[in-house]
Amino acid sequence: MYLSWFSDILSHWGVGPTRNDKEAPVSERNYSARKRVLVTGCAGFIGSHLCRRLLSSGAEVLGVDNFFTGDKENIRDLLGNSLFELMRHDVTFPLYVEVDQIYNLACPASPIHYQYDPVQTTKTSVHGAINMLGLAKRVKATILQASTSEVYGDPTVHPQPEEYWGNVNPLGTRACYDEGKRCAETLFFDYNRQHSVRIKVARIFNTYGPNMHPNDGRVVSNFVVQALRDQNLTIYGDGTQTRSFCYVDDLVEGIMRLMATEESVTGPVNLGNPEEFTIRQLAEQVIKLTGSKSKIQEHPLPADDPRQRQPDIRRARELLDWEPTVPLVEGLQKTIAYFEDRMQGGDFSD
Numbered sequence: 001m002y003l004s005w006f007s008d009i010l011s012h013w014g015v016g017p018t019r020n021d022k023e024a025p026v027s028e029r030n031y032s033a034r035k036r037v038l039v040t041g042c043a044g045f046i047g048s049h050l051c052r053r054l055l056s057s058g059a060e061v062l063g064v065d066n067f068f069t070g071d072k073e074n075i076r077d078l079l080g081n082s083l084f085e086l087m088r089h090d091v092t093f094p095l096y097v098e099v100d101q102i103y104n105l106a107c108p109a110s111p112i113h114y115q116y117d118p119v120q121t122t123k124t125s126v127h128g129a130i131n132m133l134g135l136a137k138r139v140k141a142t143i144l145q146a147s148t149s150e151v152y153g154d155p156t157v158h159p160q161p162e163e164y165w166g167n168v169n170p171l172g173t174r175a176c177y178d179e180g181k182r183c184a185e186t187l188f189f190d191y192n193r194q195h196s197v198r199i200k201v202a203r204i205f206n207t208y209g210p211n212m213h214p215n216d217g218r219v220v221s222n223f224v225v226q227a228l229r230d231q232n233l234t235i236y237g238d239g240t241q242t243r244s245f246c247y248v249d250d251l252v253e254g255i256m257r258l259m260a261t262e263e264s265v266t267g268p269v270n271l272g273n274p275e276e277f278t279i280r281q282l283a284e285q286v287i288k289l290t291g292s293k294s295k296i297q298e299h300p301l302p303a304d305d306p307r308q309r310q311p312d313i314r315r316a317r318e319l320l321d322w323e324p325t326v327p328l329v330e331g332l333q334k335t336i337a338y339f340e341d342r343m344q345g346g347d348f349s350d
């Protein structure tokens with residue numbers, strides 16, 4: 001117990017087994033000179049795609065997950081890859097590993113999941129950030145935070161540029177996620193200013209694609225699963241609220257480009273698709289593409305649901321030469337094919 005308390009204290013102060021300043025980076029000491037990359041939240045939706053892309057770029061990947069919302073099925077094909085290692089670990093506890101880069105994605109991302117245990121959600125964002133930043137400090141790794149458009153809350157500025165400070169209700173049921181992520185950003189910038197940790201902060205907007213959880217209430221997976229089952233598509237409110245949807249391949253390309261930027265680029269950088277659709281338009285498109293008999297059904301709007309969300313991606317264009325390339329119809333077709341496949345395999349029950 002004392003040992004764990006002591007290591008917690010060490011981690012909070014960013015000390016522990018520290019890499020000597022004169023020591024070569026891990027990649028130079030490693031016989032294969034491969035980059036060693038830690039991905040937290042590796043078994044989740046975005047994490048699983050990121051791991052696959054990193055492995056195909058030649059990196060060695062250490063995936064960490066506590067499997068709260070992650071699914072081993074998402075990374076099953078990686079388990080036989082000798083460059084991939086999977087570790088069950090909760091980021092609210094310190095982690096001692098040697099890596100060159102850290103992508104910190106661990107955090108439940110859908111309201112159903114992050115509101116299930118709100119205290120744990122805040123801990124995952126805040127303690128998780130402290131632990132991963134402490135690790136980055138010790139091993140002199142570059143660390144990227146998967147932040148979110150939710151830091152803008154219910155925005156009064158449209159579209160949202162990175163300079164906008166947001167409009168978040170700090171007491172509501174979404175605050176565990178929104179404020180947790182805002183505090184994580186604060187920690188990233190303080191570790192950068194105070195300890196010179198190399199940081200990258202990506203503010204991710206609605207992303208969709210294969211490997212999304214079928215029952216997490218996120219709008220794209222909800223609609224696709226409901227349409228494939230010929231159930232009515234549930235929209236909250238009248239469906240005139242807008243969202244922008246970024247296909248996961250585009251998003252992963254964006255975060256990898258951000259990680260590759262020079263040290264002075266810290267972010268935050270918005271990553272998302274600026275093309276805006278109403279929720280009703282999305283529902284209609286899904287019904288059309290699945291050929292479903294489903295109808296659209298309105299339900300009451302949940303608390304603090306933002307009216308509009310659209311990224312201003314000028315910074316990403318300028319710094320990363322990045323913008324989304326996958327049109328909504330193409331991305332939806334791939335997502336529908338994925339869910340169809342898994343439903344036919346009997347993976348999802350009602």
Ligand SMILES: NC(=O)c1ccc[n+]([C@@H]2O[C@H](COP(=O)([O-])OP(=O)(O)OC[C@H]3O[C@@H](n4cnc5c(N)ncnc54)[C@H](O)[C@@H]3O)[C@@H](O)[C@H]2O)c1
Nearest residue numbers: 041044045046066067068069070090091106107109204207
């Ligand atoms: N998908 C989106 O549209 C979106 C938008 C904005 C931000 N993000 C951020 O991107 C990241 C990944 O999101 P996602 O959509 O892949 O979500 P996800 O729920 O599919 O993946 C999150 C992963 O983190 C793991 N995890 C949760 N708590 C953990 C903990 N304490 N320790 C270790 N692992 C833990 C889960 O088991 C899961 O595998 C999250 O940080 C999320 O906030 C996602």
